[in-house]
Each structure stands twice: as structure tokens, then as C-alpha cells.
Amino acid sequence: MSDAKIIDGKAFAQNVRARVAKQVQDLKDYNNVTPGLAVVLVGEDPASQVYVRNKVKQTEECGMKSLEYRRDPDISEQELLTLVYGLNENPEVNGILVQLPLPDHISEDKVIAAIAPEKDVDGFHVINTGLLATGSEDAMVPCTPLGCLMMLKDFYGGDLTGKRAVVVGRSNIVGKPMGALLLNESCTVTTVHSRTQDIEEECRRADILVAAVGRPEMIKKEWIKPGAAVIDVGINRIEKEDGKTKLVGDVAFDEVKEVCGAITPVPGGVGPMTIACLLANTVTAACRQHKIEEPKVD
Numbered sequence: 001m002s003d004a005k006i007i008d009g010k011a012f013a014q015n016v017r018a019r020v021a022k023q024v025q026d027l028k029d030y031n032n033v034t035p036g037l038a039v040v041l042v043g044e045d046p047a048s049q050v051y052v053r054n055k056v057k058q059t060e061e062c063g064m065k066s067l068e069y070r071r072d073p074d075i076s077e078q079e080l081l082t083l084v085y086g087l088n089e090n091p092e093v094n095g096i097l098v099q100l101p102l103p104d105h106i107s108e109d110k111v112i113a114a115i116a117p118e119k120d121v122d123g124f125h126v127i128n129t130g131l132l133a134t135g136s137e138d139a140m141v142p143c144t145p146l147g148c149l150m151m152l153k154d155f156y157g158g159d160l161t162g163k164r165a166v167v168v169g170r171s172n173i174v175g176k177p178m179g180a181l182l183l184n185e186s187c188t189v190t191t192v193h194s195r196t197q198d199i200e201e202e203c204r205r206a207d208i209l210v211a212a213v214g215r216p217e218m219i220k221k222e223w224i225k226p227g228a229a230v231i232d233v234g235i236n237r238i239e240k241e242d243g244k245t246k247l248v249g250d251v252a253f254d255e256v257k258e259v260c261g262a263i264t265p266v267p268g269g270v271g272p273m274t275i276a277c278l279l280a281n282t283v284t285a286a287c288r289q290h291k292i293e294e295p296k297v298d
């Protein structure tokens with residue numbers, strides 16, 4: 001069997017961002033609109049800081065306005081809600097992202113529910129979840145699943161009809177919306193999780209396997225149907241023998257790439273696509289708010 005295609009998420013994301021930059025330029029030139037993305041970061045989690053810095057940098061590189069709101073971890077829930085309400089009303093802000101997780105004393109559900117659904121570029125609001133579940137084009141689609149879908153469609157030449165898709169993990173931010181998206185693409189979708197009886201056997205049936213559980217290198221070669229497309233959403237920091245840390249996915253990349261047809265690496269796979277899709281969603285949101293015909297995202 002020929003070697004698996006290593007899907008270059010970094011290059012793919014660069015393409016998406018170039019397209020977004022062009023759309024932003026058109027919005028400025030023809031509609032006098034500059035899309036704006038507000039990112040809210042509570043606390044000082046170093047990993048979150050890195051993501052936020054990347055988001056801000058790439059937002060600006062695409063020609064959009066970036067607004068950053070950093071708050072101390074002891075901010076009250078009410079204060080955070082008030083900040084979100086203000087962003088809902090701010091006409092310069094087309095997209096709002098509140099970086100998760102939030103400190104324990106703040107209800108993530110309440111904060112997400114406070115975001116105006118049309119500015120919810122994460123696609124976490126129940127209005128958007130519901131629109132996605134009912135197959136509506138109007139849904140804001142969560143960035144990570146959207147990025148995964150774009151890479152899968154590219155690999156399969158646009159059509160996923162009839163493929164057996166197995167999603168490993170049932171989180172609200174990845175697993176569930178990923179399953180809904182693949183179902184909307186007419187895949188036969190199975191979601192497996194920690195209570196599934198024989199995960200390995202379920203996975204072996206998959207033409208498309210999306211791993212989003214947060215368990216380092218859990219998915220082994222024997223779990224893979226030869227030729228399958230494997231999308232690795234996991235980002236796990238593990239310690240090497242020499243004491244240094246490295247990033248690995250939920251998939252045992254080196255062995256799985258021997259049997260699968262295509263695979264995304266970690267880093268350089270899904271992660272960069274997540275940010276690119278956030279920028280694409282912000283353009284979509286800006287178009288909808290200004291009643292401008294929106295560009296196709298995938």
C-alpha cells in the first residue's frame with residue numbers, strides 16, 4: 001500500500017487565511033466594512049495566552065480589527081456578563097470569542113448564552129447548536145469541526161456521501177458538532193466515547209475517523225481501516241525521557257500513518273485550521289450583520 005497523505009494543516013490554513021484576507025479587502029473596498037473580532041481572555045493560563053496571541057496576530061494580518069480584553073481570574077461572573085453585553089451592542093465588533101475554560105466560579109453556559117448568536121463565532125450558543133443540528137445554513141459552525149470538514153472534503157474531492165464516519169469523543173465543542181456536520185454531509189455517523197463497549201471495533205469500520213478525546217496516542221494502528229482518513233484533534237503535552245515536553249495527538253501518528261490513507265499531524269494539522277476558520281466565521285458574521293452576500297466557506 002502506498003504511503004498515507006500527510007495533510008498539511010498549516011499550508012491549508014494559510015490558503016484559507018489568504019482567501020479571508022481577500023474577502024476582507026473586498027468588504028473594505030465595496031462596502032466600507034472592516035470586520036472586527038473581540039477576544040476575551042480571563043486569567044493567565046500560559047497555553048491560552050499563546051492561542052490568544054496567535055489569534056490576534058492572524059486577525060490583523062487578514063486586515064480585520066482585533067479587540068482584546070484581558071481580565072483578572074477573580075473577575076465576577078456579573079462583570080464578565082456585562083463585558084459581553086457591551087460587545088453585543090458594539091457595532092465595531094462582529095465576532096466575540098470568550099476563551100475557554102473559564103475559572104470555576106464562572107458558569108461557562110451562562111457566558112456563552114449571553115453572547116449574541118449572530119456574533120458567536122465559536123458556534124457554541126444553543127441557537128447555533130440547534131441550527132447546526134437541524135442542518136440549517138444559518139448556523140455559525142464551531143471552528144475546529146469546520147476546519148476538520150474542510151480538510152476531509154479536500155481529500156475526498158468534495159463529497160463525503162455514504163462514508164462511514166466515527167467520531168471519538170462527545171464534547172460540546174468538538175465531538176457533538178463534528179458528528180452533526182458529518183451527518184449533514186450524508187455520512188453514516190457513529191460517536192464513540194469512554195463508555196462505548198468496543199471502541200476499537202467501531203473505529204476499524206471507519207472510512208473517516210475523527211479523534212477528539214484528549215488522550216495521548218490512544219488510537220493505534222490496529223484500530224484503523226486501511227486507507228481511512230484520520231483527523232487528529234488532540235493536542236496533548238507529554239513529557240519526554242529527557243524531561244522536555246512535546247505535543248502529541250490522540251492518534252499514534254508514526255504507526256497509524258502506515259495503514260491509513262490520509263492523516264493530520266500534531267502540531268500542524270487541525271490547530272492552525274481552527275484559527276483560520278475563526279477568521280472565516282468572523283467574515284461570515286460581519287456579512288450577515290451588514291446584510292452583505294456572504295462568501296462560501298468550504
Ligand SMILES: Nc1nc(=O)c2c([nH]1)NC[C@@H]1CN(c3ccc(C(=O)N[C@@H](CCC(=O)O)C(=O)O)cc3)C=[N+]21
Pocket residue numbers: 050051097098099100101122143235247266267268269270271272273274275
Ligand atoms: N472559546 C474558545 N474557542 C476556541 O477555539 C478555543 C478555546 N476557547 N480555548 C482553547 C482552545 C484551544 N484552541 C487551539 C487553537 C489553535 C491551536 C493551534 O494552532 N495549535 C498549533 C500548535 C500550538 C502549540 O505549539 O502549542 C498546532 O496544532 O499546530 C491550538 C489550540 C482553541 N481553543
